[in-house]
Amino acid sequence: VSVNLVTRTQWGAIAPRHKDCLKSSAERVVIHHTAMRNCKSNTEHFDDIGYNFLVGQDGTVYEGRGWGVVGAHTKGHNADSLGIALMGNFDYDSPSSEALMSVKQLLKAGVSQGFLFPQFVLFGHRDLGNTKCPGAKLYAALPQLRSAK
Numbered sequence: 001v002s003v004n005l006v007t008r009t010q011w012g013a014i015a016p017r018h019k020d021c022l023k024s025s026a027e028r029v030v031i032h033h034t035a036m037r038n039c040k041s042n043t044e045h046f047d048d049i050g051y052n053f054l055v056g057q058d059g060t061v062y063e064g065r066g067w068g069v070v071g072a073h074t075k076g077h078n079a080d081s082l083g084i085a086l087m088g089n090f091d092y093d094s095p096s097s098e099a100l101m102s103v104k105q106l107l108k109a110g111v112s113q114g115f116l117f118p119q120f121v122l123f124g125h126r127d128l129g130n131t132k133c134p135g136a137k138l139y140a141a142l143p144q145l146r147s148a149k
């Protein structure tokens with residue numbers, strides 16, 4: 001499985017100040033959207049990416065914390081899960097088929113490389129917390145991602 005992955009080094013990320021490794025393969029995947037209200041420069045957030053991966057609407061996958069690392073994306077649920085964020089706000093806009101395809105490929109790659117349990121469970125953030133994340137339209141597309149297994 002090939003994923004068009006932009007590594008931290010490629011996008012100029014600062015090394016994380018703190019990095020905890022997952023104790024085993026992730027059992028759960030939590031899908032988010034970034035829902036940025038204003039398009040200010042991302043640089044100030046680059047040392048504090050809480051998601052394991054981010055996926056652009058063109059299907060490009062950006063490495064956040066990466067595989068096998070505890071993220072900071074879903075309060076109380078980070079220790080055994082992988083957080084993937086689609087870049088954008090999906091309250092009203094639908095995620096692109098390119099972005100969904102990339103997430104599927106990423107999940108398959110995670111399973112084949114042993115970072116994800118083959119029987120992993122996929123959630124939307126709103127399943128686990130009091131939030132609208134990942135937006136109604138993306139949430140409605142989650143069954144397509146579950147079928148990726």
Ligand SMILES: [Zn+2]
Pocket residue numbers: 031032033073125131133134
């Ligand atoms: Zn979220």
